[in-house]
Amino acid sequence: MPSRIINSSNSFRNQAAGEQTVLVSRRHWIVLLGPILAMAVFALMPFFVYHYVSQASWYGQWLGALCFAAAVYYFLLWDALFYNLMLYVLNTIVITDKRIIKNEQNGFFKYSSAELEIEKVQDVSVKVQGFWAAIFHFGDLEIQTAGTQNKFYFDRVPDPEKIKALITDIKTSS
Template sequence: MIGLKHLPQGKNNEEVIFLLRRDISVLLFHVALYVVISILPFGAYWFISTFFQNLLSDPAVIPVLNLTLVGFYMFVWLFFYRGFLDYFLDVWIVTNHRILNIELEGLFKRTVTEVKLFRIQDVTTEQTGLLAHFLNYGDVYIQSAGTRQRVVFEQVPNPNKVARQIVQLVAWYKKAYPNTKN
């Protein structure tokens, strides 16, 4: 696991200012979706008991249906946790020296992007849609002078506040370390 006190390639005086994930509503939508999916077997049972009554009277069918039901919930649980990990393992860590963007994409792809504070040139926010405005979440775009031009904080809560904090942090860093070039 990644310890916040021992970030990869961390400096001695590095402190985590804040850690961000997507807004909780993104996770709640995911939970609601899987709750609905979990209810589907009840509809299937009603369908079978209404249109295939003689099927349920065969004693050999019952364990097959039960095992199918358990298998269904095993896969629902698997994909639910996968979706949770998609939310939980994508983090943005802002320290007093840099910004780390850690994203897990699919099963075999993990991207870690680092932007040093002195390289940040511009911070922009975007809130698109009724839900984003109502729940106050959105994207924060951080433009840097590095090879990787832009880091995006996706669907984070209070994007305007986050942008403000980053701008203040960058201003502080440039004042505290005016000769930093690398």
């Protein structure tokens, strides 16, 4: 049994009988920073509009309509925020005791999935580039395989060295 296996109950589509999920990883949280900051800026905009519009003579008559527009605006922002969260959460790397599965969701109707048997892994390499990547411990993981798709590439994954060690452990013990 590999030393670093973490028992996980994360089940997924097309999981084979007896196949045990070892790790489910997503991109580092830092990829969400840009969209969340943008949402925060957009969320403050109605307050700026209020600051300028509240002095106008017509403000009282249009207050109801402005509040309705603001409610709809925040509803739109809420949907946009969770659309970005959905894309983040559904882009996963699932490592089981038998294979590595890469799920990519790029939209509501744009999805791809690739899998690789652990036995076909030939080489795993890690690339950490940049100041923020070094500080927050994220990087790119490249897996060389013996299959038809000879490279698996995962970008901006957290703790890529640990994932590399985990894959090596599983391969050694299989």
